Amino acid sequence: xxTHVLSDTRxxxxxxxxxxxRSPDTIITTAVTPIALMLLFVxxxxxxxxxxxxxxxxxxxxxxxxxxxxxxxIAYTAYRLFLDLQGGIFERFQSMPIARSSVLWAHVLTSVVxxxxxxxxxxxxxxxxxxxxxxxxxxxxxxxxxxxxxxxALTWLAVVAGLSAKTVDGASAFSYPLIFLPFISSxxxxxxxxxxxxxxxxxxxxxxxxxNSTRALFAGEPVGSEIWVALAWLVGILVVAxxxxxxxxxxxxx
Amino acid sequence: xxxxxxxxxxxxxxxxxxxxVLRGVDFDVAAxxxxxxxxxxxxxxxxxxxxxxxxxxxDAGTAxxxxxxxxxxxGEVREAISLTGQFAAVDEVLTGRENLMLIARLRHLKNxxxxxxxxxxxxxxxxxxxxxxxxxxGGMRRRLDIAMSLIGNPPIIFLxxxxxxxxxxxxxxxxxxxxxxxxxxxxxxxxxxxLDEAEQLADRIAILHxxxxxxxxxxxxxxxxxxxxxxxxxxxxxxxxxxxxxLVGDTGETDTDDADRADSAAKAGKESR
Numbered sequence: 001x002x003t004h005v006l007s008d009t010r011x012x013x014x015x016x017x018x019x020x021x022r023s024p025d026t027i028i029t030t031a032v033t034p035i036a037l038m039l040l041f042v043x044x045x046x047x048x049x050x051x052x053x054x055x056x057x058x059x060x061x062x063x064x065x066x067x068x069x070x071x072x073x074i075a076y077t078a079y080r081l082f083l084d085l086q087g088g089i090f091e092r093f094q095s096m097p098i099a100r101s102s103v104l105w106a107h108v109l110t111s112v113v114x115x116x117x118x119x120x121x122x123x124x125x126x127x128x129x130x131x132x133x134x135x136x137x138x139x140x141x142x143x144x145x146x147x148x149x150x151x152x153a154l155t156w157l158a159v160v161a162g163l164s165a166k167t168v169d170g171a172s173a174f175s176y177p178l179i180f181l182p183f184i185s186s187x188x189x190x191x192x193x194x195x196x197x198x199x200x201x202x203x204x205x206x207x208x209x210x211x212n213s214t215r216a217l218f219a220g221e222p223v224g225s226e227i228w229v230a231l232a233w234l235v236g237i238l239v240v241a242x243x244x245x246x247x248x249x250x251x252x253x254x
Numbered sequence: 255x256x257x258x259x260x261x262x263x264x265x266x267x268x269x270x271x272x273x274x275v276l277r278g279v280d281f282d283v284a285a286x287x288x289x290x291x292x293x294x295x296x297x298x299x300x301x302x303x304x305x306x307x308x309x310x311x312x313d314a315g316t317a318x319x320x321x322x323x324x325x326x327x328x329g330e331v332r333e334a335i336s337l338t339g340q341f342a343a344v345d346e347v348l349t350g351r352e353n354l355m356l357i358a359r360l361r362h363l364k365n366x367x368x369x370x371x372x373x374x375x376x377x378x379x380x381x382x383x384x385x386x387x388x389x390x391x392g393g394m395r396r397r398l399d400i401a402m403s404l405i406g407n408p409p410i411i412f413l414x415x416x417x418x419x420x421x422x423x424x425x426x427x428x429x430x431x432x433x434x435x436x437x438x439x440x441x442x443x444x445x446x447x448x449l450d451e452a453e454q455l456a457d458r459i460a461i462l463h464x465x466x467x468x469x470x471x472x473x474x475x476x477x478x479x480x481x482x483x484x485x486x487x488x489x490x491x492x493x494x495x496x497x498x499x500x501l502v503g504d505t506g507e508t509d510t511d512d513a514d515r516a517d518s519a520a521k522a523g524k525e526s527r
Contacts, residue, residue, distance in 0.1 A: 004362065007359075007362070008360060011356065011359045011360055012360070015345065015348070015356055018347065018348060018352070019347045022347050022386075023347070087341065087343065087344075087346070088339045088340070088341040088342065088343035089343045089344065089345055091309055091337065091339050091343060092337060092339065092343035092357075092402070093360070094308075094309055095307045095308060095309055095332060095335065095336070095337040096332055096336075096357075096360055096361065097329060097332040097333045097361070098360050253309070
C-alpha cells in the first residue's frame with residue numbers, strides 16, 4: 001500500500017487546496033493582520049524607533065512580519081484538520097485502502113503552499129511601501145528555504161493542535177503565543193534596548209536568530225554563525241513537532 | 255453467493271477505561287444479506303462497527319471480514335469494505351461530483367469522472383452534482399454519502415445508523431438504496447435504534463444490549479420474543495408516518511431515478527423540519 005503514498009497524498013492535497021481556492025479569505029485574513037502591523041510600525045511607531053542601522057525601518061522589520069504571517073496562517077491548518085476529524089470524513093479515509101500518512105501530509109503540504117502565497121502577498125505590499133533589497137537569487141532562495149522550514153515546523157505543531165483539540169477555538173488558539181513571539185525578539189527593536197531578563201529571553205529564542213539571518217540575506221550581508229543557530233532551531237522544532245504529531249496520530253488511528 | 259459468512263464476530267470485547275462497552279459479542283453475517291444490529295444509544299453498536307471497519311482494535315476476541323482477520327490484515331480488510339459512519343462523511347466544500355471523484359481517485363480507479371456521473375445518476379443527484387455538498391438537504395447528503403461508499407463495489411458495507419436525523423421521506427430513500435444493494439449481492443451490516451428500520455430491511459436482526467448480543471434471529475423469530483408493548487409501538491409508528499407522508503405528499507417512494515422529483519422531495523423534507 002505504500003506504493004500509493006505519493007498518489008494518495010497528491011489527491012488529498014488537491015482536495016485541501018481546492019478548499020483554499022474556494023475560500024480565499026483564509027489567505028487574505030492571514031495576510032491582513034501582518035499588513036496592518038506593518039502599516040502601524042512603519043508609519044506610526046517606526047519614526048521613533050532607532051534600529052541603530054542605516055536601513056529603512058521597513059527593511060528592518062519585514063522578516064519579523066513574515067514570521068507573524070506564517071504563525072497566524074498555520075492556525076488554519078489546525079482548523080481544517082479539526083473539521084475533518086469532526087465531520088467524519090477523516091474516518092472515511094481511515095477505513096479506505098489509502099496510505100495512512102497521506103491524510104496528514106496533504107494538510108501539511110497545503111499549509112506550506114497557502115503560507116507561501118500569504119508571504120508573497122505581504123512581501124508585495126512591503127515593496128509598495130518601500131521595502132528594497134539587493135538580495136541575489138541565491139539569497140532569495142535561502143530566504144524561501146528558511147520560511148518554508150519555519151512553515152513546516154509550525155505546521156506540524158498545528159497538526160498536534162488539530163489532532164488533540166476538543167473545540168474549534170482550541171484548534172486555533174495555540175497559535176496566539178506563536179504570533180506574539182516575534183514581538184519579544186529582534187524583529188521590531190534591537191534586543192539591547194530591552195531590560196536584561198527580557199533581552200536574555202529575546203536573544204535566546206528561535207525568532208531572533210531566524211529574523212537576523214533573514215535580515216542579513218535581504219541586505220546582502222554575510223549571515224555569519226547566526227544562520228546555524230537558526231537552522232538548529234528550525235530542524236529541532238520540526239523534528240520534535242513531527243514526532244509528537246505522528247505519535248498522537250498513531251494513537252488516534254489504532 | 256456462498257453460504258460462508260461474510261462477517262464473523264467471535265468473543266469481541268472492548269473497554270474504555272472502566273467502561274466495558276462490548277463484553278463478548280458473537281454473530282455471523284451471511285454473504286449477500288442485510289444484518290441489522292439493533293440497540294439503544296450507548297449499546298456499543300458504533301464501537302463494534304469501528305472494530306469491524308479497522309478504525310479501532312478489540313481488547314479480546316476475533317473478527318473476520320471477507321475472510322480476513324481485522325486485527326492482522328487491516329489493510330486488506332479495507333480493500334473489501336466501505337464504511338458509512340453515523341455522520342455523513344462528505345466534503346462540504348466540494349461538489350457532489352467532486353466528492354465522488356475524490357473517493358474514486360483514492361480507490362485508484364480509472365475514469366473517476368465517469369464513475370461519479372454514473373453514481374450521481376443512480377442516486378438522483380445529477381442535477382445537484384455541480385453544487386457544493388454544503389447546500390444539500392439531509393437526505394441528499396446521506397445519499398451522496400452512501401454513493402461514495404459504493405465506489406469500487408466493495409463486497410461488504412457498514413452503515414452506522416444511516417437514517418438517524420433524517421425525515422421520513424429521506425429515510426425511505428435510504429431504505430430503498432440499502433435494499434437495492436443487497437439485491438445486487440452486497441453484504442450490508444447496519445446499526446439502528448429504530449425497530450421499524452430493522453423490520454423493513456433486515457434478513458436477520460441481532461439485539462445488542464449491555465455489550466452482548468441478547469437475541470439474534472429473523473424478524474418472525476424475534477417478533478415472538480418481543481414484549482407486547484414494544485410490538486404495539488412498532489405498529490403505531492408506520493401509521494403516523496403514513497399520515498405524515500399523505501399530508502405532505504409522498505415523493506420519496508416512487509421516483510428515485512428522477513432528479514427533479516428527488517430534489518423536490520428533498521425540499522419538502524427541509525420544510526417539514
